[in-house]
Amino acid sequence: RMPILEQCYNLMDFEAVARNVMKKTAWGYYSSGADDEITMRENHTAFHKIWFRPRILVDVEKVDFSTTMLGTKCDMPFYVTATALGKLGHHEGEVLLTKAAKKHNVVQMIPTLASCSFDEIMDAAEGDQVQWMQLYVNKDREITKKIVQHAESRGCRGLFITVDAPQLGRREKDMRSKFTDVGTNVQSGAATDNSQGAARAISSFIDPALSWKDIPWFKSITKMPLILKGVQRVEDVIRAVEAGVQGVVLSNHGGRQLDFARSGVEVLAEVMPVLRERGWEDRIEVYIDGGVRRATDIIKALCLGAKGVGIGRPFLYAMSSYGLPGVDRAMQLLKDEMEMNMRLIGCSSVDQLKPTLIDTRGLHMH
Numbered sequence: 001r002m003p004i005l006e007q008c009y010n011l012m013d014f015e016a017v018a019r020n021v022m023k024k025t026a027w028g029y030y031s032s033g034a035d036d037e038i039t040m041r042e043n044h045t046a047f048h049k050i051w052f053r054p055r056i057l058v059d060v061e062k063v064d065f066s067t068t069m070l071g072t073k074c075d076m077p078f079y080v081t082a083t084a085l086g087k088l089g090h091h092e093g094e095v096l097l098t099k100a101a102k103k104h105n106v107v108q109m110i111p112t113l114a115s116c117s118f119d120e121i122m123d124a125a126e127g128d129q130v131q132w133m134q135l136y137v138n139k140d141r142e143i144t145k146k147i148v149q150h151a152e153s154r155g156c157r158g159l160f161i162t163v164d165a166p167q168l169g170r171r172e173k174d175m176r177s178k179f180t181d182v183g184t185n186v187q188s189g190a191a192t193d194n195s196q197g198a199a200r201a202i203s204s205f206i207d208p209a210l211s212w213k214d215i216p217w218f219k220s221i222t223k224m225p226l227i228l229k230g231v232q233r234v235e236d237v238i239r240a241v242e243a244g245v246q247g248v249v250l251s252n253h254g255g256r257q258l259d260f261a262r263s264g265v266e267v268l269a270e271v272m273p274v275l276r277e278r279g280w281e282d283r284i285e286v287y288i289d290g291g292v293r294r295a296t297d298i299i300k301a302l303c304l305g306a307k308g309v310g311i312g313r314p315f316l317y318a319m320s321s322y323g324l325p326g327v328d329r330a331m332q333l334l335k336d337e338m339e340m341n342m343r344l345i346g347c348s349s350v351d352q353l354k355p356t357l358i359d360t361r362g363l364h365m366h
């Protein structure tokens with residue numbers, strides 16, 4: 001028996017429901033991680049190594065967790081990250097996520113490999129709703145240029161170039177389910193091979209030769225802020241600052257690419273002290289994603305110095321199981337958790353979230 005929506009009390013509950021109600025191919029594509037899925041598991045459990053050092057006797061009657069990401073004001077310090085093939089889980093696809101994001105004034109990152117067309121997703125946005133674009137770089141740079149400039153002309157406020165996927169990882173759960181219904185409008189133009197699972201069927205256009213040398217070109221074709229999504233070491237964050245990009249997402253693609261890549265939060269704990277040491281905190285915005293399931297995860301990331309966090313699978317599971325009310329509830333649950341936990345650690349706004357409020361000794365930093 002499928003639980004009613006009100007019986008989902010946290011983001012993990014949606015996953016448990018989705019496992020039972022989703023089509024096998026869709027579940028295989030959404031839930032899979034690379035190889036032995038060690039990184040996918042670690043993404044969430046890494047947060048368990050960080051503990052709080054709450055303050056007491058602070059007035060927390062009013063709690064405000066609004067923030068600014070890439071210059072735009074948002075009600076919550078999280079965003080809906082890019083996840084391909086939304087229609088596998090629900091016939092409305094990414095547009096459904098747009099509607100939920102609107103309701104909660106949360107930013108949505110639009111994937112290159114969306115099931116809905118880019119324009120459909122932009123059209124679903126209302127008023128000054130903020131959307132970002134995730135980019136897989138095509139071997140044909142003219143196609144890439146067209147996509148980027150179209151996104152800018154439609155009002156996208158940030159370009160997230162995915163840099164952790166020169167080749168798609170092996171996701172065996174996905175590969176095992178015979179994939180026939182691509183269900184995407186994708187402009188790859190390349191021949192698809194469905195025997196390797198959904199992910200590989202749609203990704204052969206991605207350019208494995210993409211390199212640091214291409215960054216100036218991106219800067220020359222767009223005025224949108226550039227953010228590298230999938231950075232995994234401090235040396236590359238430094239290089240990103242030097243290359244003049246506005247942001248990085250410390251991410252391992254939800255554990256779907258390199259198995260044994262470290263979690264975003266672990267890398268964050270390594271990166272922020274180095275940026276502070278150099279006085280570079282204001283030169284780049286640092287985001288993380290992967291395994292964020294609780295407001296306490298979000299708060300820990302912000303204490304370490306992240307501007308915001310991306311959340312992927314939980315919204316897909318909520319969407320696939322319950323449609324729009326599901327994603328709405330998932331966001332509301334996070335909001336409620338956020339309010340309570342901000343109070344309990346003694347902070348009334350996100351600018352008060354500092355490294356002194358957490359104990360990171362469990363991360364075994366050197």
Ligand code: FNR
Nearest residue numbers: 030081082083084162253254289290291311312313
């Ligand atoms: C992704 N992710 C992803 N990233 C990206 O840059 N382009 C893409 O097309 C996709 N597609 C995609 C599909 C699915 C089904 C998942 C689960 C993930 C990665 C995504 O943006 C993000 O890094 C992770 O999803 C974050 O981890 P959680 O929140 O899913 O644990």
